[in-house]
Structures are given as C-alpha cells and as structure tokens.
Amino acid sequence: MNSADMAPRRSWFTVACVLSAVALALSACTGATRKADSATSTTLTFGEQQAPPSLNPGSIDVGFVDFTMLSYEPLFYQNPDGTVGPALAESWKYAGEGNKQLDVVLRGGVTFSDGDPVDADAVIASLEYSRDSQGNQSHLLAGATFVKTGDTTFSIKLATPDPVLPTILTQAYGIGQIISPKGLAKPADLTLANATHGAGPYVFDPAQSVSGDHYTYTANPAYYARDRQHYRKVVIRIIQNQQAAVNAAQTGQLDVFKGDYSFAAQARSAGLQVVANPAIMNGLNLIDRDGTIAEPLADLRVRQAINYAIDRDAVTKALLGEYGTATQQTVVEGADGYSAKLADRYPYDPAKAKQLLAEAGYPDGFELPVLAAVFAGFKDMGEAIAGQLAQVGIVLKVDTMTDLPSYIDNSTNGKYPAVVFGYPSYPIYLQGKDLFLPGSKSFNGFGTADAKLDALWAKAAAAPDTERAALDVQIEEYLVENAWYAPVSYTPVMYFARTTVSGVATSVGAPFASPTDWSAA
Amino acid sequence: MIRIVLRRLAVAIPVLLLVSLITFVLADLVPGDAARSILGANATDAQVTALTEQLGLNRPLPVRYGSWLAAALHGDLGTSIFTGEPVSRAMLDRFPATVSLIAGAVLLAGLLGAGLGIASALRGGWLGRAVDVIALLGMAVPGFWFALVLVTLFAVRLPLFPATGYTPFTDSPVGWFESLVLPVLTLGIPAAAPVAKQTRDGVLTELGRPYVHVLRARGVPERLVILKHVLRNAAAPVVTVLGIVVVVLLGGTVLAESVFVVPGLGGLAVSATAAHDIPTIQAIAVLFTVIVMVVNLLIEMVYAMVNPKVRT
Numbered sequence A: 001m002n003s004a005d006m007a008p009r010r011s012w013f014t015v016a017c018v019l020s021a022v023a024l025a026l027s028a029c030t031g032a033t034r035k036a037d038s039a040t041s042t043t044l045t046f047g048e049q050q051a052p053p054s055l056n057p058g059s060i061d062v063g064f065v066d067f068t069m070l071s072y073e074p075l076f077y078q079n080p081d082g083t084v085g086p087a088l089a090e091s092w093k094y095a096g097e098g099n100k101q102l103d104v105v106l107r108g109g110v111t112f113s114d115g116d117p118v119d120a121d122a123v124i125a126s127l128e129y130s131r132d133s134q135g136n137q138s139h140l141l142a143g144a145t146f147v148k149t150g151d152t153t154f155s156i157k158l159a160t161p162d163p164v165l166p167t168i169l170t171q172a173y174g175i176g177q178i179i180s181p182k183g184l185a186k187p188a189d190l191t192l193a194n195a196t197h198g199a200g201p202y203v204f205d206p207a208q209s210v211s212g213d214h215y216t217y218t219a220n221p222a223y224y225a226r227d228r229q230h231y232r233k234v235v236i237r238i239i240q241n242q243q244a245a246v247n248a249a250q251t252g253q254l255d256v257f258k259g260d261y262s263f264a265a266q267a268r269s270a271g272l273q274v275v276a277n278p279a280i281m282n283g284l285n286l287i288d289r290d291g292t293i294a295e296p297l298a299d300l301r302v303r304q305a306i307n308y309a310i311d312r313d314a315v316t317k318a319l320l321g322e323y324g325t326a327t328q329q330t331v332v333e334g335a336d337g338y339s340a341k342l343a344d345r346y347p348y349d350p351a352k353a354k355q356l357l358a359e360a361g362y363p364d365g366f367e368l369p370v371l372a373a374v375f376a377g378f379k380d381m382g383e384a385i386a387g388q389l390a391q392v393g394i395v396l397k398v399d400t401m402t403d404l405p406s407y408i409d410n411s412t413n414g415k416y417p418a419v420v421f422g423y424p425s426y427p428i429y430l431q432g433k434d435l436f437l438p439g440s441k442s443f444n445g446f447g448t449a450d451a452k453l454d455a456l457w458a459k460a461a462a463a464p465d466t467e468r469a470a471l472d473v474q475i476e477e478y479l480v481e482n483a484w485y486a487p488v489s490y491t492p493v494m495y496f497a498r499t500t501v502s503g504v505a506t507s508v509g510a511p512f513a514s515p516t517d518w519s520a521a
Numbered sequence B: 001m002i003r004i005v006l007r008r009l010a011v012a013i014p015v016l017l018l019v020s021l022i023t024f025v026l027a028d029l030v031p032g033d034a035a036r037s038i039l040g041a042n043a044t045d046a047q048v049t050a051l052t053e054q055l056g057l058n059r060p061l062p063v064r065y066g067s068w069l070a071a072a073l074h075g076d077l078g079t080s081i082f083t084g085e086p087v088s089r090a091m092l093d094r095f096p097a098t099v100s101l102i103a104g105a106v107l108l109a110g111l112l113g114a115g116l117g118i119a120s121a122l123r124g125g126w127l128g129r130a131v132d133v134i135a136l137l138g139m140a141v142p143g144f145w146f147a148l149v150l151v152t153l154f155a156v157r158l159p160l161f162p163a164t165g166y167t168p169f170t171d172s173p174v175g176w177f178e179s180l181v182l183p184v185l186t187l188g189i190p191a192a193a194p195v196a197k198q199t200r201d202g203v204l205t206e207l208g209r210p211y212v213h214v215l216r217a218r219g220v221p222e223r224l225v226i227l228k229h230v231l232r233n234a235a236a237p238v239v240t241v242l243g244i245v246v247v248v249l250l251g252g253t254v255l256a257e258s259v260f261v262v263p264g265l266g267g268l269a270v271s272a273t274a275a276h277d278i279p280t281i282q283a284i285a286v287l288f289t290v291i292v293m294v295v296n297l298l299i300e301m302v303y304a305m306v307n308p309k310v311r312t
Helices: A003-032 A062-069 A120-132 A181-185 A242-250 A261-269 A300-308 A312-323 A350-359 A378-390 A404-412 A428-436 A451-462 A465-481 B002-029 B034-039 B045-054 B061-073 B087-123 B125-140 B143-157 B173-207 B210-217 B222-260 B265-274 B278-306
Strands: A043-048 A076-078 A084-086 A089-094 A101-106 A145-150 A153-157 A202-204 A214-219 A233-238 A256-259 A273-285 A366-373 A394-401 A418-424 A485-497
Touching: A043 A242, A084 A089, A101 A120, A120 A145, A120 A153, A120 A181, A242 A256, A242 A261, A242 A485, A242 B143, A242 B222, A256 A261, A261 A273, A261 A312, A261 A485, A273 A378, A300 A350, A300 A485, A312 A378, A312 A485, A366 A378, A366 A404, A378 A394, A378 A418, A378 A485, A394 A404, A404 A418, A404 B034, A418 A428, A428 A451, A428 A465, A451 A465, B002 B061, B002 B278, B034 B045, B061 B278, B087 B125, B087 B173, B087 B222, B087 B265, B087 B278, B125 B173, B143 B173, B143 B222, B173 B222, B210 B222, B222 B265, B222 B278, B265 B278
Parallel strands: A043 A233, A043 A256, A366 A394, A366 A418
Antiparallel strands: A076 A084, A089 A101, A101 A153, A145 A153, A202 A214, A214 A233, A256 A485, A273 A418, A273 A485
16 A cells, blocks of 8 residues: 555544544533533522423412412412411411311402402402312312402301311412412413413513423512512423432532432432421222222221231331331321321231231232332332232232323222322321322222211311311321221432522421522522 | 425325324323323312313314314414413424434534544554444443433533533523533434444445546546545445434434433423323424435435436
C-alpha cells in the first residue's frame, strides 16, 4: 500500500476524529456553563408519580388532591399533626347533639382568583356540587343539606351523624376544596386545559403546563393569607421512574417527591430528608366472612387461625425493612380506635393455628383463591402470606391482576373470597363507610353485614368526642376479635425532600403531607 | 420518482384504515375500562356505569369506531377520555420532544456509525475489529443501564447536563440542546452500532468490486474513487438501516422518556393505554404509522437517487 492510498484514509480518519472532538467540545462548552437548577424560594418543584385526569376537586380521586389543593382553598385546614384548623371557615361547631348539624362561620372579605366573592351562597353551591358530582368522595356528603343563615354563615345538616365532617372538608379531601360560582357555571371546563377557579394560594397556568408531564401554578395575587403563600411558582412534575426522581432531586431539579421506601437509603445518602409515617395497612381482607364461596372462612376459628399463622414481624422486615410496621389492627398506634390490649392479639403461633383449623374441621388445611395485583406491593405481600399459610396447610391460589380496574372489579364481583389489600389509617368513622359497613362495596365485596358492628359504629358516629374515643376502640376490638382481616404491615408514605425545603411533615392523623405547608428553609 | 410517491400514497390510505381498525380493536381488548381509571378505586359501580354511558363507551365497538373514523376524516382526533383535553393538543405538546429525540439519535447514529464504519473499512486492522466489538456491545448493553450510567456520570457526578426534563427549543435553544444530550446519547450510540457494521461491510464489498480496480488503473485519484463511487454505492443499504433505526426508535423512545422524564409521544402512548384512552391511542398509532410510511418513502427516494435501476 503506497502513501497515495493512505492519504484519503488518513483524511477520513482525521475527519471522524475532528467531528468527534467538535461534538465533545460543544458538549463540554455548553455543559461547563451549566449550574445545578437548584430551586430558589421563588419556585417549588415537587414530583408525583401519577397524572390527574382533571383539576376538578369536586370529582377528583382523593389520590390527586395535591394537584387541586394548591388552587382550591378548603373550608377547613388539616394541619400536619392531624388537627383541624380554620381556612375559609373562621369558626365552626356542632349544633345540638348527635353530630348531625355543623354551623359554620366564613372568613369575610375573601375572593376567588376569578374575582367572585367567597360567601355562604358560593360555598353552599360548591358543596352541593361536590355532593352531587358522582365523584368518589361524593358519598361522604350524601343526604347533606346546606342552609344559609347569613352572608357568611351557614349550617350543614346531615342525614346521618358524622363526627369527622370538618376533617372530610379539609384540603386532604377534594370535596372540601371550594369552587367559585364562575367555575361551577361550567364544571366540564374544570380540566387541565383551563385556569382554576379557587381561592387557594396559587392559580393553575395551563400555558406553562404539559398534561401528563408538568403542571405549573403561579401565586394567586388575591390570596387572603399571604403569609401562607410560600412560593411565587409551584411546579408538579410527573416522574414515574423513582430512580429518575432521585437523580432529579440530587441535581436540584426537584425539591420534594413522594417515593418508594426501596429508594430511602439512596435518598438519604444523597443528602435528602426522608419523611415517613406508617400510613397504609396491607394484609389479607377476608371478605367472604359468610362462607358464600369459601366455606371455611365462615368459621371464626379459621379466620383466627390465618391470623395466628402469619409471622408479621418476619414478613414486614422482609418486605419493608426498617420502614415497615407490623400490625394486627386496621389503625396504626396513636390513631383513633387503636387498642393497646390487642397489640399482640395474634402472636405468631403456627401450632395454635393448626389446632384451630383442626377444631374447625380442616386439620389438613384447605385451598383459598386470593386476589392480588402487581402494584402497591400487593403481589409481594400475597406471596409472603401464601408462604406463611402454606406451613399450616392453607394453600393460597393467588391471582395477580395487572391493572387497577381489573383488581377492583374482581374485589367486588364475588369471585374471590379473600383479597390482598391496602387501606389508609383513616378515622374509624370513615373506615365504616369505606371498609367494613355493608355499603362499603370496594373493601367489603360480599357486603358482610353485622348488626352489632353496625350499631356500634352508628353509636360512635353520634357520640361526642369524649365518648367516641372509647367506642372507636370497641369497634376496632370487634374487628380484630372477629378476624375480619389479617392485617400484616403498615407501609409508610415517604417524602424525600431537599434540605432547602422545610415543613415536609406527616403524622398519624395526617399521613399525607400537604404541599401548601412547605416553604423555603 | 413521481411514480414512487404516487404508488406509496395509493398504499397509504388502506394501510392507515387497517392500522386504525386494528388499534381500535386491540385497545378495546385491554383489560379494564376508562371510567374506572378516571373515577379511581373508591367509585361505586353505579358511578362507573354512569360515566361509561356519559363517555359513550357502552355503545357497540363498530359504532364507536365509525364515530371516531368519521370525526378523524374531518380532522377531529377527538378528546382524551382521561383528561378531557383535545387529543391534538396533547400530541402537539409532545411531538417536538419525540422528534428532537429521534432526529438527534438518528443524526448521531448516522454520523458516528458511518464515520466508524468508513474508517474501519479503509484502515482495517485493529479499527475494524474495534468496530465489530463496539457494534456487538451497542446491541448487547441494556439501554436502561446505559442511560443510568450516563446520568450518574454526566449529570450527578459531573453536573454537565440535566438529569431529567426537556426544554423546548423556543424557550431556550441552549437548554434544548443540553436537555437532549444524554437521552440522544442513550438512543443514538446503540443505534450507531448496526449503521457502523453495515457501512463497513458495504464499503468493503464495494472496494472489492472490479470497477474500483478499473478506476484505480485509470489513475482516478483515490479520494474520488472513494467519495464518488464507493461511498455512493455503499450508501443505499446504510440508508435502509437508518430507516429501520427510525422505526425502532419510535418505540424505543419510551425508555429514554422514562429515565430522563421527557414528555414525548412514547410515554403518552403508554399512559393512554393504561388508562384505556382510545382516542389518544388511535391518534398516536395513526401518527406513528404515517411517520413510518414517510420514512419508507424517503428511503425509496434516496435509493432511487443513488441507484438509477430502482427508478425503473
């Protein structure tokens, strides 16, 4: 090969090298000037895993209230410690006995971001809309009527007692977030394509938002409590990939994100605050308590045997590490209804479990179809419980759904006698409505009715606070003694926050943090 | 050339109709329903039924497809069942990011792949073997892992580029470039591997053909032999590979969009499928089909330009 042959080859190689060098240099030049996008006190950026279908607080799922509470001021405000304080309502009290009427005094001189005044007429219209909107929290206001007693005063009259109505009308529940008359004039427009119509600290800006990716809110100049308006702009980014969220927080692109406990160690080593509180009870919901399709479950001894056969500490440690809390109750320690004397009602005792099974006529165990799902850790929990129960002869046939609609359908269609489930540590009153009363179909798929339990719940609902605490404990004890469930662990809801943000806090009473509480450190 | 375009256009309409019909049927078969996705876990069956009727999802599938098709033929892609937004707006919001990603990745794959392929073919030896190894690695290394390595090195340890996000070009051209570097490297480097391999093989094949020896014997300068003849003839299969790269990247962007949190069409397709949002799924399927058809048309045109025999 002569030098003439080599010349063009060398040229090509040189060109390739030069192109590569230019590309690298260009990257280096632009990158060298880059600084971390650390958030300042003017902007809060936080991450959520799922995008909301709308910004209509009257109908939105409770899982999306972070998106609406920024714009829609609630009637009452749930503080990070779980107590209820004023918001649009300045003061309130139950009238008479029985928790059936709440008299409310509104704050005066407040306006919505669209200019409408916040008065009794506007608030009543919003509550009526939420009651009738067919949203998944609407049932909590079913039968309620609203009577105006003055320009800024009104009464909420309930068909049945509700001792936690102020809690239900806080920012933690969409139905308590008040929509202006202009917004209610065309509820179909309360979408992600339009500005919001609330009296909250921020206003949604659709022009700076991309549905499913990021949602931008700017400060509401008409907000009545400027000292609680901590940022000029708030951006919610949808980041499903948790590793990406950690990377974004580490490099200053995110200030706070709600995450998974499996990333806690990494987040901590990256210098992020880790805020966690036991919030979601996971375990086995023994929904066929009358033995409609799984006869053994009708026997209390069998349900108790299942509870004895699960080594909760081992399962919790294996699945959740240091962030899990083993439990035998539907409420976490410190919450209303928690019973200290039942903290260890079902110690891990396979021998006792076998004895109870034998007494019930199932000495060799039995087969039990169980519904689970790939999300929320249900699959792992289902497999762990199956492993435990197999040791006493109960063979779980776990069917795992891949999507939420299929999971919900199968929870309620009578095909599965037991379901791996999760339920937040809500007040006992709400647990009755959503978890264990006959009408709570999602978690009581066979509609089990128990007159004694129903009566106890009704009595607690109408009782004053001083008496209700003891009644709530009785309800919880009834559920545990009758082994309606086999609770295993409390999974924490975790927030990871940069040290530049303060106020990210949760508690037993408020397991979900509100972004409206967060401010620059 | 015009005949090629007309022939492709004639095929395009039935293909689009068929794709839209198949997509509609498949999307309908996905377990679950949109109303439940919208209302959430606590909704009652009555609420789900009411919303299903309100959305018109209780109508028979042929009726729903007919309605969608009639509207689409009038340029109305419908409204997202999940968000209530016009589908066209959701698509427009995300189209630039996807196009930027794919264009950047194809450009990188083309330049890097062709450069390496040509260099290795002309120099041979260790460079040729190196291209083989790189091509193998490019196809074998998991994209997810490669993306995480890039983020760790060039966003977390060395804060050169953003770890996540996408900046529109209209907001900041520099920010746009910076936000694309890591995802484009993630997509483009593995895609360069087959291009390099094809280029190397093509150039070597052409270099061995008799006409190259004749040209050299006539005293044609080596530079002209390579540029005017060898590369031109070796280009056609490389263009085909690049076309395949575009098609693969249409699906592959989902990975980069997820790891780098880029608001693109791939992520929209995934979330729309999970939410049973048929209008959005339909629109994306049709758009992707159009893109594939346009790419195929462009490939044929390039083929015709470099190889006159194809025109006949």
